[in-house]
Amino acid sequence: MGRLFAIEIIYRGIFQKTLGKHISRSIVLAAHKEDKLGISFGRYGDSPERNGIPAKNFAIVATDEQTLEEGMAKYEPKEVDITIAVDDTLCKGVESWAWYGLQPVNRLLKPGGTLIVTSREQPEALIEMAHRKEYPYKLAIVKGTPSFSGLWVYKDDHTDVRILGAIARILPELFSLESVQKAIMDEWHDELKATSAGKSYERTTSLTVQPNQGNPEEPYRFDFPKWHEMGEGIAIPSIPAGHSFEDPTTHAVGGFRPDRNPTFKKFSTRTMRPVVNFDTCIKCTLCWLQCPDSCFDVTPDGLYDANMQACCGCGVCEAVCPVKDCVTMVNETEFRDNASQWEMWKKDKEGYKTWLEEKIKSHPERSHGFRYRGQYEEQVPEMLEIAREG
Ligand code: SF4
Numbered sequence: 001m002g003r004l005f006a007i008e009i010i011y012r013g014i015f016q017k018t019l020g021k022h023i024s025r026s027i028v029l030a031a032h033k034e035d036k037l038g039i040s041f042g043r044y045g046d047s048p049e050r051n052g053i054p055a056k057n058f059a060i061v062a063t064d065e066q067t068l069e070e071g072m073a074k075y076e077p078k079e080v081d082i083t084i085a086v087d088d089t090l091c092k093g094v095e096s097w098a099w100y101g102l103q104p105v106n107r108l109l110k111p112g113g114t115l116i117v118t119s120r121e122q123p124e125a126l127i128e129m130a131h132r133k134e135y136p137y138k139l140a141i142v143k144g145t146p147s148f149s150g151l152w153v154y155k156d157d158h159t160d161v162r163i164l165g166a167i168a169r170i171l172p173e174l175f176s177l178e179s180v181q182k183a184i185m186d187e188w189h190d191e192l193k194a195t196s197a198g199k200s201y202e203r204t205t206s207l208t209v210q211p212n213q214g215n216p217e218e219p220y221r222f223d224f225p226k227w228h229e230m231g232e233g234i235a236i237p238s239i240p241a242g243h244s245f246e247d248p249t250t251h252a253v254g255g256f257r258p259d260r261n262p263t264f265k266k267f268s269t270r271t272m273r274p275v276v277n278f279d280t281c282i283k284c285t286l287c288w289l290q291c292p293d294s295c296f297d298v299t300p301d302g303l304y305d306a307n308m309q310a311c312c313g314c315g316v317c318e319a320v321c322p323v324k325d326c327v328t329m330v331n332e333t334e335f336r337d338n339a340s341q342w343e344m345w346k347k348d349k350e351g352y353k354t355w356l357e358e359k360i361k362s363h364p365e366r367s368h369g370f371r372y373r374g375q376y377e378e379q380v381p382e383m384l385e386i387a388r389e390g
């Protein structure tokens with residue numbers, strides 16, 4: 001029996017589809033250089049891939065055919081040596097819509113396995129976002145903003161090869177840097193990309209994340225029904241319409257909060273979230289009307305509070321709001337919970353104002369495909385500079 005390697009690549013559906021494919025395919029091509037066998041494939045729950053929704057590719061590599069066949073006899077790997085998240089906001093969890101509820105980004109990692117994240121954050125910030133595991137795992141960061149390389153514009157920022165260089169450093173049994181660089185030259189004929197892989201190899205370090213570090217929340221768990229437990233037919237409970245609710249300061253009851261699916265959380269699709277200045281809101285209703293996910297609760301005092309369990313971060317509310325800077329999209333890495341902004345504002349208006357200003361000021365810009373055309377293109381030179389200089 002030979003050795004089996006499994007690598008998982010978690011990416012943002014559509015936006016990073018080409019990037020995810022390049023990474024998983026190149027892993028197999030680099031392993032071929034050492035006479036290993038492998039296969040790369042996409043895995044997206046049971047429904048079509050959509051904009052921004054977490055999706056996965058896998059690369060399975062083995063030292064011999066029988067081991068590969070055995071490794072492939074599963075629908076998807078039950079455990080992996082490396083998980084790669086090509087967008088740091090995925091550290092909050094992965095819910096790929098109609099899959100199986102919000103799952104920790106590190107769920108499939110073996111003991112001692114490595115989570116590689118592309119990010120400009122410090123390790124502490126990423127560790128705080130990821131759910132705790134029962135055993136230690138490692139974290140490595142490939143410095144950079146989440147790449148949209150290969151989307152509707154092909155603007156290469158070398159994220160793919162920099163990740164390959166990091167893998168060669170972390171898991172040398174899979175392939176060497178030399179094999180990675182040979183595969184790059186065969187595939188892209190690009191010395192600069194091979195150099196970027198080498199620099200990433202040299203710079204890559206990892207740290208161990210202990211079981212007591214990370215998000216302590218219990219991730220969603222479920223049990224599949226056994227075939228012999230299944231009845232004839234199935235009844236799917238509908239979601240109730242919604243209800244009024246209480247103002248935490250005046251205790252007035254009013255407004256309307258739609259009831260939402262208790263297990264289907266869309267927030268892991270979000271890379272940015274709207275923050276609302278309730279002091280300047282003119283209650284025009286446009287955000288509430290136009291939000292494609294019915295995220296807004298109408299508060300008892302007639303304001304509109306975006307529910308952060310349901311918001312997928314599309315940015316429509318920011319775009320339609322007629323009041324300057326009333327709704328601002330902020331990088332999701334700036335937040336640690338999904339608490340109600342309106343409740344925070346009601347309880348402490350001055351404190352909320354300070355919080356709001358800090359969030360808006362501190363956030364590094366993100367391109368998530370909706371803000372304005374060409375935003376990602378503007379980031380490419382900076383990313384190539386990071387690839388060169390670290
Ligand atoms: S970003 Fe705004 S419009 Fe889009 S889902 Fe969230 S609350 Fe709704």
Ligand code: SF4
Pocket residue numbers: 276280281282283284285286287288304320321322323326327
């Ligand atoms: S669109 Fe802007 S001004 Fe209008 S209700 Fe929403 S937050 Fe208030």
